[in-house]
Amino acid sequence: MLRRINMHEKKAIEQKLYEYWRINLRKVLEDKIFLVITKNGNKEVYAVPKEHNNILKKLKIHNYLQQLVHLGLFIGTIKTRPHKIIFYPSLELGYAIYKYAKRNLVKVVRKGEQVFLYGRDIFASSILSILPPLIKKHYVMVVSTTNEYLGLGIALMSLKSTHELDKIKLENQNRVIIKNCIDLGWYLRQGG
Amino acid sequence: MYDDIIFNIKVSKYAETLAREYGYLSYMIQRYYEMFGTWEEVELFLKGNEKPIQQSIRCNDIRIDCTKLEQILRSKDVRIEKIPWAPHGYWVIYSKVSIGALDEYLKGYYYIQGPASMIPAYVLSPQPGEKVADLAAAPGGKTTQLAQLMKNKGVIIAIEKNRRRIRPLISNIRRLGVDNTVVLNIDARKLVKLEDYFDKVLLDAPCTGEGLIPIKPERKTSRTIEDLKIMHRLQVELLITAIKIVKPGGKIVYTTCSIAPEENEYVLYKVLSTLENVRILRIDLPIGVNGLTEYKNVCFGDEMKNTRRLYTYLTGTEGFFIALLEKT
Numbered sequence A: 001m002l003r004r005i006n007m008h009e010k011k012a013i014e015q016k017l018y019e020y021w022r023i024n025l026r027k028v029l030e031d032k033i034f035l036v037i038t039k040n041g042n043k044e045v046y047a048v049p050k051e052h053n054n055i056l057k058k059l060k061i062h063n064y065l066q067q068l069v070h071l072g073l074f075i076g077t078i079k080t081r082p083h084k085i086i087f088y089p090s091l092e093l094g095y096a097i098y099k100y101a102k103r104n105l106v107k108v109v110r111k112g113e114q115v116f117l118y119g120r121d122i123f124a125s126s127i128l129s130i131l132p133p134l135i136k137k138h139y140v141m142v143v144s145t146t147n148e149y150l151g152l153g154i155a156l157m158s159l160k161s162t163h164e165l166d167k168i169k170l171e172n173q174n175r176v177i178i179k180n181c182i183d184l185g186w187y188l189r190q191g192g
Numbered sequence B: 001m002y003d004d005i006i007f008n009i010k011v012s013k014y015a016e017t018l019a020r021e022y023g024y025l026s027y028m029i030q031r032y033y034e035m036f037g038t039w040e041e042v043e044l045f046l047k048g049n050e051k052p053i054q055q056s057i058r059c060n061d062i063r064i065d066c067t068k069l070e071q072i073l074r075s076k077d078v079r080i081e082k083i084p085w086a087p088h089g090y091w092v093i094y095s096k097v098s099i100g101a102l103d104e105y106l107k108g109y110y111y112i113q114g115p116a117s118m119i120p121a122y123v124l125s126p127q128p129g130e131k132v133a134d135l136a137a138a139p140g141g142k143t144t145q146l147a148q149l150m151k152n153k154g155v156i157i158a159i160e161k162n163r164r165r166i167r168p169l170i171s172n173i174r175r176l177g178v179d180n181t182v183v184l185n186i187d188a189r190k191l192v193k194l195e196d197y198f199d200k201v202l203l204d205a206p207c208t209g210e211g212l213i214p215i216k217p218e219r220k221t222s223r224t225i226e227d228l229k230i231m232h233r234l235q236v237e238l239l240i241t242a243i244k245i246v247k248p249g250g251k252i253v254y255t256t257c258s259i260a261p262e263e264n265e266y267v268l269y270k271v272l273s274t275l276e277n278v279r280i281l282r283i284d285l286p287i288g289v290n291g292l293t294e295y296k297n298v299c300f301g302d303e304m305k306n307t308r309r310l311y312t313y314l315t316g317t318e319g320f321f322i323a324l325l326e327k328t
Helices: A007-021 A050-061 A091-100 A110-117 A162-171 B013-022 B026-036 B039-049 B066-075 B116-124 B141-149 B163-175 B188-194 B225-245 B265-274 B302-306
Strands: A002-004 A032-039 A042-049 A068-071 A073-081 A084-089 A105-108 A127-131 A139-143 A149-155 A176-183 B056-059 B079-082 B089-094 B110-112 B131-134 B155-159 B181-184 B198-204 B246-256 B278-281 B308-310 B320-327
Touching (some): A007 A042, A007 A073, A007 A084, A007 A091, A032 A050, A032 A068, A042 A068, A050 A068, A050 B155, A050 B181, A068 B163, A073 A091, A091 A149, A105 A110, A110 A149, A127 A162, A139 A176, B013 B026, B026 B039, B110 B141, B116 B141, B116 B198, B116 B246, B116 B320, B131 B141, B141 B155, B141 B163, B141 B198, B163 B181, B225 B246, B225 B265, B265 B278, B265 B302, B265 B320
Parallel strands (some): A105 A139, B131 B155, B131 B198, B198 B246
Antiparallel strands (some): A002 A032, A032 A042, A068 B181, A073 A084, A105 A127, A139 A149, A149 A176, B056 B089, B056 B110, B079 B089, B246 B320, B278 B320, B308 B320
């Protein structure tokens, strides 16, 4: 079933993107409409260009929307709990917006990049620098040394600066700093 | 119409000999003789099918500038060469690791795509802002190429009937950064309610894959004449749907990865004999040969010269058929 996102759901997504990366969703995806498909109890959110409105209406009139399985840009999944909406950002949303991130971003060395793309977590020694602050339990953008997007992780600790990271490296360079959530290797491992 | 003639194959002794030698079903060899007209040409064709096809990739300029991709791949010891007739295509001359295992593949910088299968999207030439339908979309090579040519603007309705093939289709759409696509899990023949709606339609029809023998040698024996008949009927129905849903003045590309006249010229001939509002446009391609105007003494008409056939022994690509149609 396809429907427009409701105000609470949209607000929850906007809040999370601002909280994680100080990104204003309305600005970066300003010409899009947000739609929700419910699949197996999951609510998947998609951003669709406004120009798709007409064709979606046409598909609706002719009862084709029941066969809809994907559209536009997959933003992520939402789960509704009592008094709470939880948002899980997608791999593709990260790719679309990572250049706008103002915090919670780590740059990893080549070896760290390879390990991350195999679905593994990121050690302190693999991080070249951070766009501070890194906040514990927040989603984090992971990029390569050449600023190419690699995926999303979750910070296992807070860090205020790269200098603070260097201190951790001296103490224990094998300490896991970022837990892998989803990386581009997913396309090979799960994409089919 | 002429099914009794087209699908009735009497196999000669020499066809049986060649079939044994090259490992084909004998009815296929006899058909090649009907197509090429001489046994010498048939043998050239069969020998061509024994040679491997050079791997190729399509640069995805939604994600990266192609010059930059060239630099990155060269820095990783991957030797590539531009395919002269495919603006985003590259031959992969050498790669130490599998081209599908590089990080750049995961980043969506390129799609591994046969050189011939890049051609239909260029022939259709969709423009940004247009409404385009792709009637047999999985695994998404041509869908994502259409999106690239449309600069991710406009809309593509990507249709895939087979539920198991939806996952790779969506995965490729996402990996390559395509966001102008709506994917429907439906039989394309049910789309007729969208009559006169699309600017352009791509029909890469389900087929026996007889052009893919160099890549999948099992196809030498896996398809019978009955399979050909079934495919032919489906292809006719799909092409009629494609013509219905495109608007007057709109274009349709009909293509298959088969070199079988039963799946190509004969499909067009049958459909064009029943519908008057469609004509075949000339395709200007520097490779391939004209389509067949006649097969087994059934005359398909001079218009078929406008279509294009690709044979491995002539082009070094997978075998393919491409036709460009216009609804009048």
